Amino acid sequence: CVRVCTRVFIALSSWLPAAPPGGSTGTCAPWCPLNSECVSATACRCKPGFASSSTEIFTDPLEICDDINECVPPMKVSCGKLADCQNVEGSYYCMCSPGYELRSGGTNFTNASENTCQDVDECKQNPRICKGRSTCINTQGSYTCQCLPGFELNPEDPKLCTDVNECASGQNPCHKSAHCLNQVGGYQCRCRPGWKPVPGSPNGPNSTVCEGGAQRPHSEARSTEDHKFKGSLSTEALSNSVRPCL
Ligand SMILES: [Ca+2]
Numbered sequence: 001c002v003r004v005c006t007r008v009f010i011a012l013s014s015w016l017p018a019a020p021p022g023g024s025t026g027t028c029a030p031w032c033p034l035n036s037e038c039v040s041a042t043a044c045r046c047k048p049g050f051a052s053s054s055t056e057i058f059t060d061p062l063e064i065c066d067d068i069n070e071c072v073p074p075m076k077v078s079c080g081k082l083a084d085c086q087n088v089e090g091s092y093y094c095m096c097s098p099g100y101e102l103r104s105g106g107t108n109f110t111n112a113s114e115n116t117c118q119d120v121d122e123c124k125q126n127p128r129i130c131k132g133r134s135t136c137i138n139t140q141g142s143y144t145c146q147c148l149p150g151f152e153l154n155p156e157d158p159k160l161c162t163d164v165n166e167c168a169s170g171q172n173p174c175h176k177s178a179h180c181l182n183q184v185g186g187y188q189c190r191c192r193p194g195w196k197p198v199p200g201s202p203n204g205p206n207s208t209v210c211e212g213g214a215q216r217p218h219s220e221a222r223s224t225e226d227h228k229f230k231g232s233l234s235t236e237a238l239s240n241s242v243r244p245c246l
């Protein structure tokens with residue numbers, strides 16, 4: 001009989017209305033303003049996250065329950081470092097600062113004790129975040145795109161690297177006897193037509209030193225200097241004596 005009676009009681013209980021928050025009186029003030037709940041037939045209380053300008057429990061139907069901004073004094077919840085507090089209607093939350101995330105990968109939490117904010121590795125998260133010809137460098141709270149050698153960041157698009165024209169930089173990177181030839185991602189120092197690298201010097205790298213040029217049409221002054229190239233002048237001697245032939 002005990003088991004049956006218990007079952008009947010449970011069944012009946014489910015039909016009964018839930019007890020009001022005010023207690024066992026069974027009556028509830030019907031006028032409780034927005035964002036509040038009744039505590040009795042004549043009084044209300046603001047819901048959690050809201051506060052009235054008077055007492056906690058009030059009897060004035062014109063009372064207003066305003067959102068509590070938990071992010072500013074006197075509440076001022078502590079979210080911990082690398083995090084910000086965000087107030088919302090009836091609540092608040094803590095979130096990792098931009099560029100940081102919780103160890104779990106999420107961003108939202110409720111107080112400093114749950115704070116595990118750490119730097120996001122944008123380079124791992126999105127391997128294509130930097131466009132071609134650049135390398136992603138992760139930094140605390142951010143990342144940068146570093147151009148490969150021979151390229152520089154485009155001032156109009158900080159993620160895009162464009163070729164550096166070393167030959168137009170104003171600092172001729174080649175020996176005076178060689179001609180600078182710009183290439184994508186680099187440049188070459190090549191001997192002009194009719195000229196050739198001095199013995200032991202390659203034709204292309206920035207160390208290229210050329211000799212010759214006797215066949216070229218030149219002014220007398222230049223021709224005089226050209227004669228100095230003939231023979232076996234050292235690189236040092238060339239750099240001292242050769243004028244650029246442009
Ligand atoms: Ca709030």
Ligand SMILES: [Ca+2]
Pocket residue numbers: 099119120121122138139140141142143
């Ligand atoms: Ca980062």
